[in-house]
Amino acid sequence: MQTLGELRELLIEELGSHAELCFINTRLILATGVSLDDSRVYPADGGKRAARVADELHKMGFLNGAPAGDRIRG
Amino acid sequence: MADVGRAYVRVGDPASIADELFVRMGVDDPRLIVVVADVDYDGAILGRQMCARAPRATVIGCSTAGEFTDQAYGHGGVAAMALGPSVVVRSAAAMATFDQGVEVGIRAACAKLSKCFEPNLRDLDPDRHVGIVLFDGTSGREDEANDILAHMSPFLSFVGGSAGDHLEFAKTWVSCGSETRAEGAVIALLETNVPTSIVKTASFVNTGFRFLVTRADKRVVHEMNGKPAAQAYAEELGIDIQKIDENVLSRHPLAIVIDGDPWVRSPLLVTPARAMVFASRVHEGTELSLLAPGDILGDTRKALTRSRAFHPQGVRSGLFFNCAHRRLLLDALGQMSAYHSLFADHPSLGFHTYGESYLAHMNSTMVGVLFG
Numbered sequence: 443m444q445t446l447g448e449l450r451e452l453l454i455e456e457l458g459s460h461a462e463l464c465f466i467n468t469r470l471i472l473a474t475g476v477s478l479d480d481s482r483v484y485p486a487d488g489g490k491r492a493a494r495v496a497d498e499l500h501k502m503g504f505l506n507g508a509p510a511g512d513r514i515r516g
Numbered sequence: 517m518a519d520v521g522r523a524y525v526r527v528g529d530p531a532s533i534a535d536e537l538f539v540r541m542g543v544d545d546p547r548l549i550v551v552v553a554d555v556d557y558d559g560a561i562l563g564r565q566m567c568a569r570a571p572r573a574t575v576i577g578c579s580t581a582g583e584f585t586d587q588a589y590g591h592g593g594v595a596a597m598a599l600g601p602s603v604v605v606r607s608a609a610a611m612a613t614f615d616q617g618v619e620v621g622i623r624a625a626c627a628k629l630s631k632c633f634e635p636n637l638r639d640l641d642p643d644r645h646v647g648i649v650l651f652d653g654t655s656g657r658e659d660e661a662n663d664i665l666a667h668m669s670p671f672l673s674f675v676g677g678s679a680g681d682h683l684e685f686a687k688t689w690v691s692c693g694s695e696t697r698a699e700g701a702v703i704a705l706l707e708t709n710v711p712t713s714i715v716k717t718a719s720f721v722n723t724g725f726r727f728l729v730t731r732a733d734k735r736v737v738h739e740m741n742g743k744p745a746a747q748a749y750a751e752e753l754g755i756d757i758q759k760i761d762e763n764v765l766s767r768h769p770l771a772i773v774i775d776g777d778p779w780v781r782s783p784l785l786v787t788p789a790r791a792m793v794f795a796s797r798v799h800e801g802t803e804l805s806l807l808a809p810g811d812i813l814g815d816t817r818k819a820l821t822r823s824r825a826f827h828p829q830g831v832r833s834g835l836f837f838n839c840a841h842r843r844l845l846l847d848a849l850g851q852m853s854a855y856h857s858l859f860a861d862h863p864s865l866g867f868h869t870y871g872e873s874y875l876a877h878m879n880s881t882m883v884g885v886l887f888g
């Protein structure tokens with residue numbers, strides 16, 4: 443399981459734009475309650491917060507390791 | 517003929533209302549018509565009348581808790597806005613039904629829109645496309661629906677609100693063409709010929725105090741800071757838990773604050789188990805900030821000025837979705853007339869909502885889209 447910071451790095455690599463990262467991060471916070479920029483450690487959390495963010499990013503079609511054409515279709 | 521028009525009609529049968537709206541809007545060949553009306557009007561009949569007069573237009577609408585244009589405001593009437601081809605290049609709309617679940621309904625509606633906006637929604641240029649979404653105001657599906665919209669088109673902005681019904685919270689409607697639903701959402705997508713910008717203002721002050729949501733389920737927050745939610749809330753306000761009433765809750769909502777901007781979650785009531793029921797979903801692990809009343813007139817003026825600055829050539833029109841709680845507060849303060857004068861700089865259409873949407877469902881907020 444990746445940390446939030448690692449997820450952030452992967453997403454910025456995929457998006458290549460901080461403006462887009464901010465937009466998606468706002469959507470993420472509102473959808474999951476968790477920000478990619480949150481560096482705090484929650485030892486009792488067991489990685490649930492990062493898992494929630496990763497799941498939401500996958501649903502948005504990011505970090506799936508698939509070319510753009512294979513992402514979720516509208 | 518103009519390419520942007522709006523009108524407000526207070527009484528009449530659907531055919532005469534449609535006739536009068538068209539004459540007063542004065543748009544020859546509209547590509548988008550938004551109709552907002554008192555809940556007692558039949559949205560299907562209104563939609564059919566509008567479609568018959570504008571065969572090339574996408575026609576969407578919903579019931580309200582009050583309607584306004586830049587020229588008039590009130591409740592019990594029908595208001596509409598028409599945008600012509602110099603503003604909207606193409607448009608399409610689809611009704612999302614929730615009979616088989618929200619995800620199925622929203623995905624099916626997006627699939628219909630994709631046929632008009634090939635190759636697919638997620639590849640559309642967000643600088644040239646904007647969505648409008650109208651939800652029914654009683655089924656409480658807006659949170660999930662906004663999530664699914666983000667999955668389908670993460671970079672597109674959908675702006676809108678939830679339908680109203682005289683503040684009775686009993687039955688509302690949304691309409692797409694001549695189809696009307698009491699439960700569902702209308703999703704419209706526009707390709708614009710002009711730049712657009714989003715307006716958002718909640719008019720509250722951040723007290724700086726934050727709660728960590730430690731137990732929650734959808735719109736019910738059971739615990740904050742490890743205590744029963746209402747107990748934590750009352751302690752921070754310095755009042756007895758029994759003193760939490762509608763007035764306290766509406767004056768002190770909570771919010772997710774992102775870059776200083778509050779995304780409001782309005783508490784509606786306290787349960788006997790001291791949980792708090794909200795008008796929008798709250799996740800466990802979310803930090804919520806406690807808000808205090810702000811200056812609605814001043815904040816709205818600033819928000820509009822900020823967004824209008826994106827359009828140095830001027831604003832052609834604006835569509836606005838204003839929380840019905842703000843309407844009640846403005847009524848109580850005697851500021852309704854002054855408030856509506858803020859929208860008078862350009863053709864505007866708005867209604868008072870049971871929830872607002874932009875990236876997510878929120879409360880006690882005004883959101884809108886400006887067409888430059």
